[in-house]
Each structure stands twice: as C-alpha cells, then as structure tokens.
Amino acid sequence: MNSLLFEELLARQFFGTITPEEKEQLEFIITTDPQKQYQYRVLEEWMQKKQGADTATDELWQAHYQKHKALFDDVPQNRRTIINIKYIKWLAAAACVVLMIGVGWVYFTTKKEMVFYSTANNEQRTICLPDNSMAVLNANSSVTYDAGSFNKANRTLQMTGEVYFDVQKKKVPFLVNVENITIRVLGTAFNVKAYKNQKEIETSLYRGKIEMVLKGGNQKTDKKITLLPNKKVSVLRNSETLAETAGQKNTDIKVSSLTQDSYNGKAISRDTAWLQRQLLLNNQSFASFAQDLTNRYGKKIIIKDPEVAAYIYSGSIPMVSIEKVLNALSSIQSFHYKIENNDVIINK
Amino acid sequence: MPKDLSTHGSDILKEKIFNGDLPAYELLFKQNYPVLKKYAAKLIRNPQAAEEIASDVLISIWKKRHELPQITFFRAYLYRSVRNACLNFLRAEKRPLDEGLSDDIADLSTPETLLLNSELNLRIQKAVLGLPPKCKACFSLVKEEGLSYKEAAQILGISPKTVDAQLIIALRKIIDVLRTA
Numbered sequence: 001m002n003s004l005l006f007e008e009l010l011a012r013q014f015f016g017t018i019t020p021e022e023k024e025q026l027e028f029i030i031t032t033d034p035q036k037q038y039q040y041r042v043l044e045e046w047m048q049k050k051q052g053a054d055t056a057t058d059e060l061w062q063a064h065y066q067k068h069k070a071l072f073d074d075v076p077q078n079r080r081t082i083i084n085i086k087y088i089k090w091l092a093a094a095a096c097v098v099l100m101i102g103v104g105w106v107y108f109t110t111k112k113e114m115v116f117y118s119t120a121n122n123e124q125r126t127i128c129l130p131d132n133s134m135a136v137l138n139a140n141s142s143v144t145y146d147a148g149s150f151n152k153a154n155r156t157l158q159m160t161g162e163v164y165f166d167v168q169k170k171k172v173p174f175l176v177n178v179e180n181i182t183i184r185v186l187g188t189a190f191n192v193k194a195y196k197n198q199k200e201i202e203t204s205l206y207r208g209k210i211e212m213v214l215k216g217g218n219q220k221t222d223k224k225i226t227l228l229p230n231k232k233v234s235v236l237r238n239s240e241t242l243a244e245t246a247g248q249k250n251t252d253i254k255v256s257s258l259t260q261d262s263y264n265g266k267a268i269s270r271d272t273a274w275l276q277r278q279l280l281l282n283n284q285s286f287a288s289f290a291q292d293l294t295n296r297y298g299k300k301i302i303i304k305d306p307e308v309a310a311y312i313y314s315g316s317i318p319m320v321s322i323e324k325v326l327n328a329l330s331s332i333q334s335f336h337y338k339i340e341n342n343d344v345i346i347n348k
Numbered sequence: 349m350p351k352d353l354s355t356h357g358s359d360i361l362k363e364k365i366f367n368g369d370l371p372a373y374e375l376l377f378k379q380n381y382p383v384l385k386k387y388a389a390k391l392i393r394n395p396q397a398a399e400e401i402a403s404d405v406l407i408s409i410w411k412k413r414h415e416l417p418q419i420t421f422f423r424a425y426l427y428r429s430v431r432n433a434c435l436n437f438l439r440a441e442k443r444p445l446d447e448g449l450s451d452d453i454a455d456l457s458t459p460e461t462l463l464l465n466s467e468l469n470l471r472i473q474k475a476v477l478g479l480p481p482k483c484k485a486c487f488s489l490v491k492e493e494g495l496s497y498k499e500a501a502q503i504l505g506i507s508p509k510t511v512d513a514q515l516i517i518a519l520r521k522i523i524d525v526l527r528t529a
Contacts, residue, residue: 006523007516007519007520007523008516010519010523011512011515011516011518011519014491014519015490015491015497015515016496017497017512035527038526039523039526039527042468042469042472042526043472043519043522043523043526046469046472047491055378055379055382056377056378056379056381056382057378060377060378060381061374061377061378064377064381064403064406064407065374067403067407068407068410071407071410071411072370072410123412124412124414124415125411125412125414126414136414277415277418318418
C-alpha cells in the first residue's frame with residue numbers, strides 16, 4: 001500500500017467523509033502494518049480532543065439583549081401571545097385603566113417624538129410601524145414619523161429613497177409625504193421609488209386604491225390622481241412645471257401598467273423584485289438599470305464604452321455585492337470593470 | 349442528499365428568526381456566541397474585541413433577519429462573517445492574520461497539559477502550528493470547530509476539494525512527525 005493513500009483514508013476517517021469500502025481498506029492497512037496502526041491510534045486519540053460545545057449563559061444573553069434592546073422592541077406583529085382565560089376579567093379591567101390613562105395622555109401631551117429609520121448602501125430593512133403597517137426600506141432610504149401622534153391623531157410619515165409599504169386598513173388615512181407629493185391611502189400595498197438622482201418619482205400599486213396629491217403651491221394648483229391596482233405613476237421631478245401645467249394637459253405625469261415577471265415560479269413585479277433582493281431584468285439595456293445599481297450600492301456607474309451601455313439583459317440576478325452582480329453581468333456579455341472609491345468604471 | 353441534523357435544526361431556527369421570533373434568536377445566540385467568540389479570539393488574539401465581534405455578527409443576523417432566506421449555509425455564514433470582521437480588525441491594527449490554533453499554544457505552556465499530553469501529542473501540536481496558513485485554516489475549521497468540508501469551503505471561499513487536499517497535506521505533515529518518533 002502506498003502511504004499517500006493511507007493519509008487520504010485517515011483524512012476521510014477523521015473528518016467523517018469515509019465510504020464503507022474505504023473504511024475496509026483502512027482497517028486492512030491498520031491490521032497488517034503495525035507502524036501505521038500505531039500512527040492511527042495516536043492520531044485518533046488526539047483528534048478526539050475536540051473543544052466542548054458550550055452554550056452561552058443567561059447573563060451573557062441578558063447583556064446582549066439589554067445592549068440591543070431597541071432592536072428587539074420593534075418585533076413585528078406575528079408574536080404569539082397566550083392569555084389564560086382565568087385572568088381575562090382582570091386583564092380587561094387593567095386594559096380599561098390603561099386605555100383611560102392613554103386617552104388622557106394623548107389629550108394632554110402633544111410632544112413631538114420623531115422616529116427616524118434609515119438604511120446604508122446595500123442594506124435592506126423591514127420596520128413595523130406603530131399601526132402594524134409594514135415598511136420595507138431599500139438601500140439608501142429613510143422613513144421619519146412622529147411617534148407622539150402616529151396612529152393616534154394621524155398616520156403621516158416622510159420618506160426618501162425607495163420604500164415598500166403594506167398598510168393596515170384603518171379609518172385614519174395613511175399619508176406618505178415624499179417631496180412635493182402626498183400619497184393618501186386607507187389599506188393597500190404599494191412601492192414608492194424616489195431616489196434623488198432620478199428624474200421621476202415612481203409609485204406602484206399592488207392592492208387597494210391610493211390617491212396622490214401633487215402640491216402646486218396652493219389648493220387651486222394641487223393636482224389629484226387616483227391610482228388603481230397594478231398601475232404605476234411616474235411623476236417628473238420638477239415642481240414648477242407641475243404648478244404651471246396643473247389642470248392642463250400634463251405630460252409630466254405618466255400612468256403605466258406594471259409588468260409582471262416570474263421569479264421562482266411566483267409572479268413578481270420588476271418594481272418590487274428588490275424585496276427578494278433580486279435585480280429583475282427584462283430586455284433592458286445596461287445603461288437603463290445602471291442607476292438601480294448606483295442606488296443600491298452607492299457607487300456611480302460610468303460606462304465608457306457605448307457598445308457595453310447598449311448590452312441588453314434579461315433574467316434575475318441576486319443583489320449580493322456589487323462585484324458579484326458585475327461578475328454575473330460580464331459573464332453573460334463580456335466587459336471589464338474597475339472599482340475606484342465611489343466609482344465603477346466600465347470598459348469593453 | 350439527506351441533511352444532517354444540525355443544519356436542518358438551523359433551518360427551522362432561521363425560519364423562526366425570519367418571523368421575528370425572539371426566543372429563537374436567544375437560542376441562536378446561546379448556541380453560537382461561545383464558539384464564534386472563541387474562533388474570533390484565535391484569529392485576532394484579543395479576547396475583548398473577539399467578544400464584540402461575535403456579538404456584532406449575531407445582532408446583525410437579527411437586524412437583517414428578513415434576508416435570512418437568502419443565506420443557504422447558515423453556520424458557515426456566521427463563521428465567515430466573524431472571519432471577515434476579524435480580517436478588518438487586523439487590517440485596522442496593521443497586523444497579519446495568523447490562522448488561529450492559538451489555544452494550542454496556551455495548551456503547550458501550562459504544566460497540567462504538559463503532564464497530560466504525551467511527548468507525542470506535543471509533537472503533533474507543534475506540527476500543526478507549523479502548517480502553512482491555508483492548511484491551518486482548513487484544519488482549524490474542520491478539526492477544531494467540527495465543521496463540514498462544505499462549510500469550511502464556504503467560509504474560506506475555496507472549493508470543498510481544496511479543503512480535502514489541504515487536510516491531507518496536514519495529516520501527511522503530522523504523520524511525518526510520528527514517523528521520526
């Protein structure tokens with residue numbers, strides 16, 4: 001037997017990938033070669049000295065929990081609570097007292113308590129709003145609201161970047177302010193894309209109905225649009241022209257249907273593929289989605305070669321790191337890229 | 349191929365954490381904090397910073413829990429995150445990476461272990477410490493941390509075949525030590 005094979009067999013034996021035939025072979029070697037048997041025994045004994053798998057103590061967990069307490073408090077709705085029937089009367093009574101105090105509290109305190117959530121490059125974040133509505137922030141986005149009045153007097157918030165909302169149905173209207181636009185909803189799911197470096201603000205509706213108000217300086221010049229499901233409104237970012245053309249034929253506002261694509265057998269829209277961390281492309285040129293990469297990763301994409309800019313792509317790419325995305329794209333149609341600080345330079 | 353129990357267990361845990369289940373996260377923390385801390389301590393040789401790195405990696409799982417379905421090798425992901433954090437730490441301190449196994453160095457020096465370990469064991473440990481970095485990294489993950497080839501490969505960004513080859517090199521060097529005994 002040659003000794004290379006012996007080592008291979010040992011590796012498989014100790015690290016648990018040995019096959020029955022190999023095991024037989026190893027046993028044969030050990031029983032016929034006393035020196036190898038000795039080596040095997042010593043190694044076996046040594047290999048067994050593994051570190052014990054200890055678990056962290058409650059104190060360590062408590063310290064960790066306290067340190068990040070704020071993060072654990074915004075746990076979304078699907079926490080299960082079991083209430084013992086016996087205590088329900090007491091609970092009801094206690095709830096009444098709490099409610100009374102609460103109502104009083106709302107009446108007598110109108111303190112502003114601004115809450116701000118934001119995301120960095122390549123970060124996505126789901127937050128549960130006080131009314132149990134859900135907001136998913138795409139990279140480089142933010143949501144701000146007044147916790148003192150939200151879900152009490154109003155449901156108003158401000159946003160930047162791109163946010164997907166799934167709003168709980170309530171009597172109080174849910175208002176999203178983004179630049180000069182207010183989106184008014186009752187209970188729906190919709191996506192707002194308003195990255196500063198884009199010409200348009202896009203709102204896509206998936207369920208229910210929303211009303212958009214484009215502020216034009218005063219009530220007269222305000223413009224209202226009602227949006228139905230699976231439609232998208234793009235508003236050109238230029239408040240002055242909006243004010244002038246409000247009421248007239250307006251070419252700054254486009255309504256289009258959402259395109260559905262399938263991903264993993266499920267139909268999803270290109271506008272919300274980011275929720276699944278996917279970049280969904282359907283016959284799009286590189287130049288047309290380069291902006292999406294900039295929004296996501298915070299790096300400017302400079303395509304030097306016009307031929308590369310005109311490359312057409314279809315399919316879905318997981319949005320992991322920018323390098324992975326670029327590698328995937330360049331493996332389909334070849335180009336070279338160089339990342340320099342905040343720029344990505346693309347050449348043929 | 350059937351999944352082994354530990355990976356399957358972490359799939360359930362992953363799903364629960366994805367749904368914002370705090371007790372599931374507590375379990376994840378308790379099961380993984382000590383090993384991750386130990387692994388970080390080996391790489392950076394700074395117990396305090398290692399605690400922080402392990403804690404930060406785990407809390408980032410909670411922060412990014414809605415992305416968990418995208419992570420296929422959960423345990424490997426945790427180790428890789430710790431490893432990357434350690435690399436950043438070392439870069440900031442302008443220190444080179446030493447592929448761990450520093451626990452063994454401590455073992456070598458205490459009198460009890462000197463008594464417990466035979467002369468041979470010491471030889472083996474010295475041989476392990478003298479392994480080339482890549483080899484040591486594989487050996488540390490598979491032997492010390494008890495991870496699979498596939499997981500070690502994921503963590504180090506190499507193929508499982510390379511892990512296999514590196515481990516065979518490691519064993520060959522160790523057997524060389526035994527042969528001269």
